[in-house]
Amino acid sequence: xxxxxxxxxxxxxxxxxxxxxxxxxxxxxxxxxxxxxxxxxxxxxxxxxxxxxxxxxxxxxxxxxxxxxxxxxxxxxxxxxxxxxxxxxxxxxxxxxxxxxxxxxxxxxxxxxxxxxxxxxxxxxxxxxxxxxxxxxxxxxxxxxxxxxxxxxxxxxxxxxxxxx
Amino acid sequence: xxxxxxxxxxxxxxxxxxxxxxxxxxxxxxxxxxxxxxxxxxxxxxxxxxxxxxxxxxxxxxxxxxxxxxxxxxxxxxxxxxxxxxxxxxxxxxxxxxxxxxxxxxxxxxxxxxxxxxxxxxxxxxxxxxxxxxxxxxxxxxxxxxxxxxxxxxxxxxxxxxxxxxxxxxxxxxxxxxxxxxxxxxxxxxxxxxxxxxxxxxxxxxxxxxxxxxxxxxxxxxxxxxxxxxxxxxxxxxxxxxxxxxxxxxxxxxxxxxxxxxxxxxxxxxxxxxxxxxxxxxxxxxxxxxxxxxxxxxxxxxxxxxxxxxxxxxxxxxxxxxxxxxxxxxxxxxxxxxxxxxxxxxxxxxxxxxxxxxxxxxxxxxxxxxxxxxxxxxxxxxxxxxxxxxxxxxxxxxxxxxxxxxxxxxxxxxxxxxxxxxxxxxxxxxxxxxxxxxxxxxxxxxxxxxxxxxxxxxxxxxxxxxxxxxxxxxxxxxxxxxxxxxxxxxxxxxxxxxxxxxxxxxxxxxxxxxxxxxxx
Numbered sequence: 001x002x003x004x005x006x007x008x009x010x011x012x013x014x015x016x017x018x019x020x021x022x023x024x025x026x027x028x029x030x031x032x033x034x035x036x037x038x039x040x041x042x043x044x045x046x047x048x049x050x051x052x053x054x055x056x057x058x059x060x061x062x063x064x065x066x067x068x069x070x071x072x073x074x075x076x077x078x079x080x081x082x083x084x085x086x087x088x089x090x091x092x093x094x095x096x097x098x099x100x101x102x103x104x105x106x107x108x109x110x111x112x113x114x115x116x117x118x119x120x121x122x123x124x125x126x127x128x129x130x131x132x133x134x135x136x137x138x139x140x141x142x143x144x145x146x147x148x149x150x151x152x153x154x155x156x157x158x159x160x161x162x163x164x165x
Numbered sequence: 166x167x168x169x170x171x172x173x174x175x176x177x178x179x180x181x182x183x184x185x186x187x188x189x190x191x192x193x194x195x196x197x198x199x200x201x202x203x204x205x206x207x208x209x210x211x212x213x214x215x216x217x218x219x220x221x222x223x224x225x226x227x228x229x230x231x232x233x234x235x236x237x238x239x240x241x242x243x244x245x246x247x248x249x250x251x252x253x254x255x256x257x258x259x260x261x262x263x264x265x266x267x268x269x270x271x272x273x274x275x276x277x278x279x280x281x282x283x284x285x286x287x288x289x290x291x292x293x294x295x296x297x298x299x300x301x302x303x304x305x306x307x308x309x310x311x312x313x314x315x316x317x318x319x320x321x322x323x324x325x326x327x328x329x330x331x332x333x334x335x336x337x338x339x340x341x342x343x344x345x346x347x348x349x350x351x352x353x354x355x356x357x358x359x360x361x362x363x364x365x366x367x368x369x370x371x372x373x374x375x376x377x378x379x380x381x382x383x384x385x386x387x388x389x390x391x392x393x394x395x396x397x398x399x400x401x402x403x404x405x406x407x408x409x410x411x412x413x414x415x416x417x418x419x420x421x422x423x424x425x426x427x428x429x430x431x432x433x434x435x436x437x438x439x440x441x442x443x444x445x446x447x448x449x450x451x452x453x454x455x456x457x458x459x460x461x462x463x464x465x466x467x468x469x470x471x472x473x474x475x476x477x478x479x480x481x482x483x484x485x486x487x488x489x490x491x492x493x494x495x496x497x498x499x500x501x502x503x504x505x506x507x508x509x510x511x512x513x514x515x516x517x518x519x520x521x522x523x524x525x526x527x528x529x530x531x532x533x534x535x536x537x538x539x540x541x542x543x544x545x546x547x548x549x550x551x552x553x554x555x556x557x558x559x560x561x562x563x564x565x566x567x568x569x570x571x572x573x574x575x576x577x578x579x580x581x582x583x584x585x586x587x588x589x590x591x592x593x594x595x596x597x598x599x600x601x602x603x604x605x606x607x608x609x610x611x612x613x614x615x616x617x618x619x620x621x622x623x624x625x626x627x628x629x630x631x632x633x634x635x636x637x638x639x640x641x642x643x644x645x646x647x648x649x650x651x652x653x654x655x656x657x658x659x660x661x662x663x664x665x666x667x668x669x670x671x672x673x674x675x676x677x678x679x680x681x682x683x684x685x
Contacts, residue, residue, distance in 0.1 A: 077254065101494075104515040
């Protein structure tokens with residue numbers, strides 16, 4: 001691979017899209033396209049939706065799979081379907097904000113000092129996808145988390161300087 | 166001339182300041198010898214790091230075993246060809262339909278001239294290398310909102326950007342605004358150089374004419390005979406060039422890691438892994454999923470499942486020492502008997518998302534219609550790159566190009582799709598640059614690295630803070646175990662990083678083995 005910081009920190013300045021979603025029909029969860037087209041390698045890594053389903057379909061299901069059942073190879077992506085750990089919205093929020101092992105932090109700035117940005121989610125999106133996952137894939141967890149509660153869990157840095165939790 | 170008069174230390178210093186010696190630090194072939202009699206090493210992973218480690222440790226006299234998850238060697242060093250079958254996490258299977266001789270490299274695709282370790286092993290193993298065209302003046306630069314979405318030739322943007330900037334700077338010099346910064350004599354030299362650099366005319370203007378056309382291209386190329394007179398092209402205005410933002414892609418060939426001459430193995434990057442595999446054949450056990458790594462005062466033990474024979478149950482192999490090259494994304498889930506510093510380091514590095522799409526077309530329309538021979542088109546579309554094949558030029562048959570090389574959010578979105586959706590989307594985006602796409606598209610494959618069963622991501626994403634906190638702990642020998650891989654290097658995602666980390670790791674391990682050191 002050939003990823004080095006090429007010394008070019010490129011940030012696209014782009015106008016807000018007006019109604020960009022391409023609705024795709026189908027039984028399988030095909031992603032909608034809420035992000036403005038045309039940001040490419042200069043992307044700031046921000047998905048423009050506050051739909052929990054769309055966040056899941058555009059990002060989460062890449063690893064946790066469209067049916068939420070995870071997958072297993074040399075290692076595994078945990079299933080979200082029937083995962084008892086999801087009982088804690090706080091646990092989920094901290095995991096999304098700061099990451100856990102191979103799962104990256106989605107609560108950061110997107111800037112990892114690399115030539116590309118990593119995806120970031122704001123408080124509304126994190127709350128929405130938590131609530132979506134806890135009530136989908138056969139899950140029926142009680143209660144919901146709000147964007148305000150997510151915000152209160154943010155720490156100054158998502159760097160993993162502390163032992164793995 | 167420096168070497169003639171100076172000693173070697175001064176020469177090295179001079180070379181460093183000139184940028185010549187600041188490469189991976191490869192010192193030439195590692196010379197390990199004198200392994201303790203009967204000593205054994207278990208190598209986990211047959212990617213570049215594991216293969217190099219196994220090769221050199223065997224040469225040093227160790228008994229070497231390698232456990233590899235895949236049914237092939239190379240890891241991310243990998244080429245997809247017609248007839249190959251690849252199943253990603255989630256069970257989505259692709260059967261590559263490329264014509265014989267055509268391929269895509271889903272992982273690394275190029276070897277810089279200063280990655281001397283990789284080049285050295287290629288030569289050693291008989292892997293033929295050919296030039297990778299990094300900089301093609303006739304390839305496109307594209308942004309959807311620049312010039313109405315019409316792709317511009319690299320040569321046009323480069324010539325016009327340099328020409329206008331040169332003209333402005335020449336004006337600045339001539340109006341005496343640089344007297345405080347530049348001596349009068351140097352201003353003369355600067356003016357002369359700007360004429361050359363910017364293709365300025367005798368009035369120090371960048372204007373339509375033979376000089377600018379000779380850089381940016383002609384309206385009508387010079388020919389022969391009665392109709393041979395060229396027509397000069399009109400430069401773009403400075404404001405158009407600046408506002409287009411296309412200048413952002415002008416320096417992508419200038420970066421040290423991308424400078425020509427840059428290489429690719431003939432027949433695909435995977436030729437390297439295949440060559441190592443032939444060399445090390447009896448040492449490598451494939452389809453071995455490692456599920457536990459233990460060590461004590463006497464040795465190491467790795468337990469694995471044979472994924473090709475699941476009913477065989479768990480098996481354990483033993484050795485005196487272990488070089489573990491398993492990606493951290495996977496390793497973090499394997500119980501391993503190491504101390505907290507290494508364990509915390511392993512847990513601190515998430516992997517980056519990346520997606521590569523290979524598209525086969527019925528004819529090499531980019532050559533036949535556009536005169537683009539190799540190289541890369543850059544775009545702000547999510548596909549970011551269109552990489553044209555750097556071999557087989559002027560062929561009449563099909564051709565495979567890199568139809569997308571995605572990062573960040575775009576990579577995440579493509580990872581969330583099915584392979585068919587990724588290919589379809591890459592064709593859709595590429596059509597905005599090459600209208601020939603829909604008619605000429607034949608077949609495609611798409612590899613999303615977070616769905617690769619053997620890496621669960623593309624490469625380890627270190628931050629500066631994480632390196633400060635964890636890197637040394639990751640690289641230190643823990644008892645009888647040492648880690649290696651691109652994640653244990655300062656060349657993340659480069660095969661040279663994996664190679665250099667392996668050489669460094671086995672050098673230290675060998676010293677410990679020879680010294681008979683016991684873990685505390």
